[in-house]
Amino acid sequence: xxxxxxxxxxxxxxxxxxxxxxxxxxxxxxxxxxxxxxxxxxxxxxxxxxxxxxxxxxxxxxxxxxxxxxxxxxxxxxxxxxxxxxxxxxxxxxxxxxxxxxxxxxxxxxxxxxxxxxxxxxxxxxxxxxxxxxxxxxxxxxxxxxxxxxxxxxxxxxxxxxxxxxxxxxxxxxxxxxxxxxxxxxxxxxx
Amino acid sequence: xxxxxxxxxxxxxxxxxxxxxxxxxxxxxxxxxxxxxxxxxxxxxxxxxxxxxxxxxxxxxxxxxxxxxxxxxxxxxxxxxxxxxxxxxxxxxxxxxxxxxxxxxxxxxxxxxxxxxxxxxxxxxxxxxxxxxxxxxxxxxxxxxxxxxxxxxxxxxxxxxxxxxxxxxxxxxxxxxxxxxxxxxxxxxxxxxxxxxxxxxxxxxxxxxxxxxxxxxxxxxxxxxxxxxxxxxxxxxxxxxxxxxxxxxxxxxxxxxxxxxxxxxxxxxxxxxxxxxxxxxxxxxxxxxxxxxxxxxxxxxxxxx
Numbered sequence: 001x002x003x004x005x006x007x008x009x010x011x012x013x014x015x016x017x018x019x020x021x022x023x024x025x026x027x028x029x030x031x032x033x034x035x036x037x038x039x040x041x042x043x044x045x046x047x048x049x050x051x052x053x054x055x056x057x058x059x060x061x062x063x064x065x066x067x068x069x070x071x072x073x074x075x076x077x078x079x080x081x082x083x084x085x086x087x088x089x090x091x092x093x094x095x096x097x098x099x100x101x102x103x104x105x106x107x108x109x110x111x112x113x114x115x116x117x118x119x120x121x122x123x124x125x126x127x128x129x130x131x132x133x134x135x136x137x138x139x140x141x142x143x144x145x146x147x148x149x150x151x152x153x154x155x156x157x158x159x160x161x162x163x164x165x166x167x168x169x170x171x172x173x174x175x176x177x178x179x180x181x182x183x184x185x186x187x188x189x190x191x
Numbered sequence: 192x193x194x195x196x197x198x199x200x201x202x203x204x205x206x207x208x209x210x211x212x213x214x215x216x217x218x219x220x221x222x223x224x225x226x227x228x229x230x231x232x233x234x235x236x237x238x239x240x241x242x243x244x245x246x247x248x249x250x251x252x253x254x255x256x257x258x259x260x261x262x263x264x265x266x267x268x269x270x271x272x273x274x275x276x277x278x279x280x281x282x283x284x285x286x287x288x289x290x291x292x293x294x295x296x297x298x299x300x301x302x303x304x305x306x307x308x309x310x311x312x313x314x315x316x317x318x319x320x321x322x323x324x325x326x327x328x329x330x331x332x333x334x335x336x337x338x339x340x341x342x343x344x345x346x347x348x349x350x351x352x353x354x355x356x357x358x359x360x361x362x363x364x365x366x367x368x369x370x371x372x373x374x375x376x377x378x379x380x381x382x383x384x385x386x387x388x389x390x391x392x393x394x395x396x397x398x399x400x401x402x403x404x405x406x407x408x409x410x411x412x413x414x415x416x417x418x419x420x421x422x423x424x425x426x427x428x429x430x431x432x433x434x435x436x437x438x439x440x441x442x443x444x445x446x447x448x449x450x451x452x453x454x455x456x457x458x459x460x461x462x463x464x465x466x467x468x469x470x471x472x473x474x475x476x477x478x479x480x481x482x483x484x485x486x487x488x489x490x491x492x493x494x495x496x
Contacts, residue, residue: 026204033212050268050341050354051464059318060269060466062230062339069231144233 071151074144078136079152087156094131095124097152102187104160109187110149111163111171114138117181132181142168221357230461239362240455247452248363250445254409261369262378262456266354267343269466271321273313278305279332288327311338339468349383350376351458353465359458374406382457388428390450391442396433412446415439 051057076085082094089096097103102124103110114137121130137145146165153160229236240248251257273292278285286301292313296304304310312335313324321337328335341353355378360366384390389400395413397406415438416423426439434440442450461467 022200022204026208029204030208030211033208037212037216050266057464057466060339061463062461062466062468063337070233073232073234 070144071147071149072155074140074148075151078140079148087152087158092131094133095122095127095129098156098158100124103152104158106191107149107161107163107167108171109190110153111145111168112175112182112187112190114140114145114149115168115172115175116178118184118187119181120183122184135179135181142172224357224361226361227358227462230463230466234460236460236462237358237361240452243448244452244455247448247450247455248367250412250449251452252365252367254412254449256377257367257369259371259373259406260375260377261372262376263355263368264345264351264353264376264378264458265343266341266346266465268341269318270340270342271316271318272311272338272340273316273321273324273328273335274309274338275304275312275328275333275335276309277334278308279334281331281333284331285328285333288331288333292324292327337468339466341465341467345376348375351379351382353459353461353467355458356462356464358462358464374404377453377456378458380456381454382459385454387447387450387454390453391446392427392429394446394450395427395440395442396429399430399433409446412449413440413442416441 051060083089083097084094087097102113102122113133115135116138117133117135119132121128123129137148140148143165146163146168149168150162152158153163226235226237228234239245275289282305285305286298289296289301289304289312304312312328313321316324318337318339325335325337343354345351346353355368359378360368393400393406394409396408397404398408413427415435416426418437418439422439423441425441427434427442429440
């Protein structure tokens with residue numbers, strides 16, 4: 001191998017090509033394929049994504065803007081069927097959320113309603129409703145429930161404090177998988 | 192002469208090279224792709240297509256739609272704008288800040304801006320500059336937001352709101368991104384034309400729905416039935432003169448599946464890899480009396496309908 005001239009006398013010319021040359025050729029070929037793959041699209045950078053790296057992508061993320069898209073999405077999936085997308089409720093189906101003292105009042109009361117449900121007579125904005133709300137929020141993750149409750153408290157003209165995931169988590173732990181719905185009187189006991 | 196090792200090596204290189212290039216590398220890049228969440232609403236994306244649309248994909252494939260239609264929106268750049276949403280209380284400082292951002296604003300132009308909010312005050316800038324401008328405007332108690340808009344020829348043609356990404360094709364088997372654009376791109380066909388009946392009419396008589404369309408009619412996906420006393424509920428509502436008189440055009444199951452598939456095509460959910468602002472709201476704050484518009488959510492809807 002070190003002296004190809006010597007062994008070429010045997011006439012087996014092909015066998016004299018050293019193996020490392022093949023390996024080098026292969027590596028070069030692979031690098032070439034990789035290079036052309038990286039620059040496919042006729043070396044036109046516009047073919048590719050306008051973002052060159054993760055940092056640039058992170059920079060271009062839209063700011064939250066104060067909107068609560070997540071709460072809105074959950075509301076429209078879970079709550080809006082009865083409470084109406086505009087939060088005004090439906091007769092004989094669900095009381096309104098707009099301006100409701102239950103929505104705008106104590107967070108601890110409000111969080112309990114979707115977690116365990118509410119049955120029996122309840123006064124909302126001076127009108128009595130006697131229906132049963134199932135525990136619609138029991139299956140929702142804490143952050144989704146917090147987002148949707150915040151959405152109710154801050155939409156359609158409602159102005160109340162946001163509800164945090166920690167608040168929901170604490171009350172869910174306190175209820176410990178309670179299956180009985182609350183009555184309005186029981187909720188009034190809650191501070 | 193013994194060429195065995197040489198042939199073996201050549202074959203090994205050729206096969207393992209293409210295997211590495213075509214199988215292993217893509218698998219590393221995209222093999223673990225999973226459903227993701229949309230930005231903002233946090234909805235799962237993409238959802239699997241409903242069964243009929245899934246069948247429609249096979250009809251799309253079988254009829255060679257992919258030879259004339261692509262399903263891939265490209266994006267060249269991202270534009271940033273600054274939109275002033277609220278003037279705040281300190282108008283003097285705001286006017287000074289606006290003048291600093293754009294020296295072309297004279298007092299009259301500034302008054303006009305302040306009267307018709309929300310108004311774009313900085314156009315076509317970078318994200319860094321836009322963020323700085325928002326910070327400056329916010330310091331004057333005004334409210335402003337950055338609007339991020341993907342841009343490029345495909346987006347200018349109205350073919351989509353953002354570039355296509357790998358997630359868009361997660362549940363397509365096979366994926367049909369296409370390579371030719373004799374017809375328009377269909378990545379967002381369902382977002383543009385959500386009406387299944389429109390697609391059916393268009394498949395039967397393309398030129399009747401789109402003036403100057405060169406698409407061949409796919410009439411073999413429909414059957415002609417003698418019009419009875421009561422027209423079939425499934426018959427197409429075609430303009431007069433297209434179907435022979437006395438006959439009605441009823442779509443075969445393949446046509447319904449294909450039209451359902453076309454109406455299900457939409458790839459416009461805001462994802463992390465495709466930054467994009469939702470339409471600028473009248474006010475960025477959450478606690479206003481403005482009704483929450485329903486139009487906004489539709490842009491976040493996942494691909495499946």
